Amino acid sequence: MKRGRILSGMRPTGRMHLGNYVGALENWVRHQNDGWDNLHMVADWHMLTTGYADTSRLQADIFDMVVDWLAAGLDPARSVIFVQSAVKEHAELHLLLSMLVSKARLERIPTLKEQIRDLNLDEQTISYGHLGYSVLQAADILLYKATHVPVGEDQVPHVELTRELARRFNFVYCRRRPEVFLEPDVQLTDFPRLRGIDGGRMSKSFGNTILLTDSPEKITEKIRQAYTDPKKLRATDPGRPEADASDGHGGCVVWEYHRKFNPAEAESIAARCRSGELACVPDKKHLAEVMTEALAPLRERREKWLANPDAVRDVIEDGNRRARAIATATMDEVRSAMGLQANRVGV
Numbered sequence: 001m002k003r004g005r006i007l008s009g010m011r012p013t014g015r016m017h018l019g020n021y022v023g024a025l026e027n028w029v030r031h032q033n034d035g036w037d038n039l040h041m042v043a044d045w046h047m048l049t050t051g052y053a054d055t056s057r058l059q060a061d062i063f064d065m066v067v068d069w070l071a072a073g074l075d076p077a078r079s080v081i082f083v084q085s086a087v088k089e090h091a092e093l094h095l096l097l098s099m100l101v102s103k104a105r106l107e108r109i110p111t112l113k114e115q116i117r118d119l120n121l122d123e124q125t126i127s128y129g130h131l132g133y134s135v136l137q138a139a140d141i142l143l144y145k146a147t148h149v150p151v152g153e154d155q156v157p158h159v160e161l162t163r164e165l166a167r168r169f170n171f172v173y174c175r176r177r178p179e180v181f182l183e184p185d186v187q188l189t190d191f192p193r194l195r196g197i198d199g200g201r202m203s204k205s206f207g208n209t210i211l212l213t214d215s216p217e218k219i220t221e222k223i224r225q226a227y228t229d230p231k232k233l234r235a236t237d238p239g240r241p242e243a244d245a246s247d248g249h250g251g252c253v254v255w256e257y258h259r260k261f262n263p264a265e266a267e268s269i270a271a272r273c274r275s276g277e278l279a280c281v282p283d284k285k286h287l288a289e290v291m292t293e294a295l296a297p298l299r300e301r302r303e304k305w306l307a308n309p310d311a312v313r314d315v316i317e318d319g320n321r322r323a324r325a326i327a328t329a330t331m332d333e334v335r336s337a338m339g340l341q342a343n344r345v346g347v
């Protein structure tokens, strides 16, 4: 008996970094190993909302992302890994649900407002598809009757909309029959917001990432540039691992990484830094070694998969098949509830 079903995906927009790993992938793998039913979707149609004009790298990005997921520990025997556009039912349900929500409701979604602001978009020129991407997200979730959606705070409004659409559909079409959709619960993952090497939130848009694919040399080079206490100028100056708002010090990134990837030593390292005993240069070198070690299992798994690219494609094909089986069964119920079965014309 499974504990529940989670549906979670990502847009294929580049290689996975440590933020993606601690904020999402680790959590997926934990669910998979804790008896959940996992579905993980490569959200290629969602990528089009902002990236429709250049799809030249799309297939390579999909492949790379799935390899990163497998390297992180997703096991295709237990987790369904699939590509959204390979399951056309997403588009069909999106269209049907789009009748049940007003334009004004979509315009009020805070995540969309933020995106418009962050990407400097003009609200008047936002595409019809972009406006409706949260409806597509609702379709993604409802198709698989996911019981839980693991999300960060920022995504909660989308799950709210999903619940509303499930309720609305059941109310309009299922009054005299069993309800088709269940309302999924938000599962607030306390996503540790991992910072990038410059001290800001790690994000591929900010160029401050450490990638899961970075070589040991690359990791060493990036850690060497990582943000530390700006007041620790000489090796023997006492350092402040934690943030100090009084002078805008956001906290030492090297220590943040120690806590995450080297928890056993983190406290003693901080103590030696505070006393001026430990200098940044050797500390960073040590951290780079520890992180290289921590990422070694991922590197090994990646190499194993990359040695056989056809096996990766098979994982995706198999995942698509398994996803399709669930999605087509749900759409049969949807069409039947809505009276849309083409084979019953005139009956």
Ligand code: ATP
Pocket: 010, 011, 013, 019, 020, 021, 022, 023, 024, 152, 191, 192, 193, 194, 195, 201, 202, 203, 204, 205, 206
């Ligand atoms: P973009 O810059 O294109 O927004 P990104 O680097 O922020 O990319 P996303 O594709 O937005 O990455 O995020 C994918 C997943 O990784 C999401 O679940 C998100 O919450 C998580 N994530 C991204 N960055 C971080 C971070 N710095 N710390 C924790 N989780 C993160």
Ligand code: MG
Pocket: 203
């Ligand atoms: Mg992001």
